[in-house]
Amino acid sequence: MREHADFVVIGGGLAGCAVAYHLARDGGADVVVLEQGELNAAASGNNSGSFHAQIPVEPFLNQGEGWAHRFAPTLRLMMGGIARWMELPGELGAPELEVTAKGGIMVARRPAELEMLRRKSAIERAMGLDVRLLDRAEMLSLAPYLAPETVGGTCCPIEGKANPLMATFAFARAAQRHGARIRRGCRVTGMTHDGAAWLVATSAGTIRAQRVVNCAGAAAGEVAAWLGLDLPIEAHPIQVTVTERAEPLVPHLVYSAADRLSLKQTAQGSVIIGGGWPGRLHPVTGLPVVSEDSLVANLRLAIEVVPAVARLRVVRSWAAIVNGTQDWRPILGELPGEPGVFLCFFPWMGFTAGPHVARLVAELALGRRAADDPEIAGFAPGA
Ligand SMILES: Cc1cc2nc3c(=O)[nH]c(=O)nc-3n(C[C@H](O)[C@H](O)[C@H](O)COP(=O)(O)OP(=O)(O)OC[C@H]3O[C@@H](n4cnc5c(N)ncnc54)[C@H](O)[C@@H]3O)c2cc1C
Structure with missing residues (x-):
């Protein structure tokens, strides 16, 4: 007999498990999560765990202020994401999430960088983000571990971090407590209409579902293409580095205003260094591998900003x-x-916003949030 569900969720990353949790808990829905590999084995379990609220430097430098104004409404979802993270350890019974928000600082080492931060932070403040421009003395007083060449920067008190190894599983367990079924090693291969419902074809048979939520991350465009939709979704290899443990050194999430950098210290003392430097795809396996050039450039920048590293x-x-x-x-x-x-798709910074947008999309799919709801309307597929 064919399996049935109210909802099929495609993808067992942070987005998929959080959507499933809200569908099952808030809607009492019968939910099946289908994950082709293991839960949390893709971006959600391999990221740096930063909570970003400031506009990222790289696209601001490369795509300009016009881009930043178009991007700016996204900041509300990132702020909503960070606020949501603060609730999660208690709500999910998961202190192991290691959620902290000791603030993010974006460090300028040249006057032109400080001027760029001044323009960028004005856009952020207009969206309601608490971000302050600091001069050299204020920056060094706040963060004495910074290089003496620091000329100033910004501070955003709500930024912080959590443990990406734990979050997806906490959502998955909570979803299961509310009755969700989770299938690992089950690849979705297509879907077709069946009246008002959907037949979802998988490597383990077909499931008939009233509704489907595509949480396939970098593969979400491929899934949408089965329905003839061409969404501008991309997949890029990027890399992260972790150091040995050290005594408490850096309480903040540290960025550079010059280039891609995110640097922070975990609860265990390791320093995590990332920021979106490109990795490579292995020529034979096609799997993402570390680029030495990116590694050197990323570490050089980290040391320039925080010499003790x-x-x-x-x-x-x-x-x-x-x-x-x-x-x-x-x-x-x-x-x-x-x-x-x-579709529940948050690019580049989906760890920050994932839990919040998952709830918004679940509410939409449950019919409890209108499609023209201002929080979400501007981000609709094809909008
Ligand atoms: C190295 C790195 C560092 C990052 N750092 C940060 C950070 O510090 N802060 C931040 O906010 N964000 C960060 N990100 C981004 C963030 O990790 C992602 O945006 C977020 O995890 C996306 O979650 P997701 O659940 O949508 O996708 P994923 O975690 O990629 O999950 C998608 C899942 O769908 C499954 N799937 C795909 N196709 C199918 C199919 N046909 N059938 C069944 N299953 C399928 C995949 O196997 C996968 O498990 C980083 C990402 C990387 C890679």
Whole structure:
């Protein structure tokens, strides 16, 4: 007999497990999560765990202020994401999430960088983000571990971090407590209409579902293409490095205003260094691997900004595929012309916003949030 469900969720990353949790808990729905590999094995479990609220430097420098104004509404979802993270350890019964928000600082080492931060932070403040421009003395007083060449920067008190190894599993367990079924090693291969419902074809048979939520991350475009939709979804290998443990050194999430850098210290003392430097795809396996050029450039920048990092030994670097879009904006909502199929896709910074946008999309899919709800409307597929 064919399996049935109210909802099929495609993808067992942070987005998929969080969507499943809200569908099952808030809607009492019968939910099946289908994951082709293991839970949390893609971007959600391989990221740096930063909570970003400031506009990222790289697209600001490369795509300009016009881009930043188009991107700016996304900041509300990132702020909503960070606020949501603060609730999660208690709500999910998961202190192991290691959620902290001791503030993020973006460090300028040249006057032109400080001027860029002044323009960027004005856009951020207009969206309601608490971000302050600091001069050299204020920066060094706040963060005495910074290089003496620091000329100033910004501070955003809500930024912080959590443990990406734990979050997806906490959502998955909570979803299961509310009755969700989770299938690992079950690849979705296509879907077709069946009246008002959907037949979801998988490597383990067909499931008939009233609604489908596409949470396939970097593969979400491929899934949408089965329905003839061409969404601007990309997949890029990027990399992260972790050092040996050290005494408490850096309480903040540290960025550079010059280039890609995110640097922070975990609860256990390791320093995590990332920021979106590109990895490579292995020519034979096609799997993401670390680029030495990126590793050197990333570490050089880290040491320029926080010199004490130079004495720490690197333990490991890894690369993973991040879900991206050129404009950095998320795509959230029901697919045009395909009633009952929803997309939950937050590019580049989907760890920060994931738990929040998952709830928004689940509410939409449950019919409890209108498609023209201002929080989500501007991000609809094809908008
Ligand atoms: C190295 C790195 C560092 C990052 N650092 C940060 C950071 O510090 N802060 C931040 O906010 N964000 C960061 N990100 C981005 C963030 O990790 C992602 O945006 C987020 O995890 C995306 O979550 P997701 O659940 O949508 O996708 P994923 O975690 O990629 O999950 C998608 C899942 O769908 C499954 N799937 C795909 N196709 C199918 C199919 N046909 N059938 C069944 N299953 C399928 C995949 O196997 C996968 O498990 C980083 C990403 C990377 C790679």
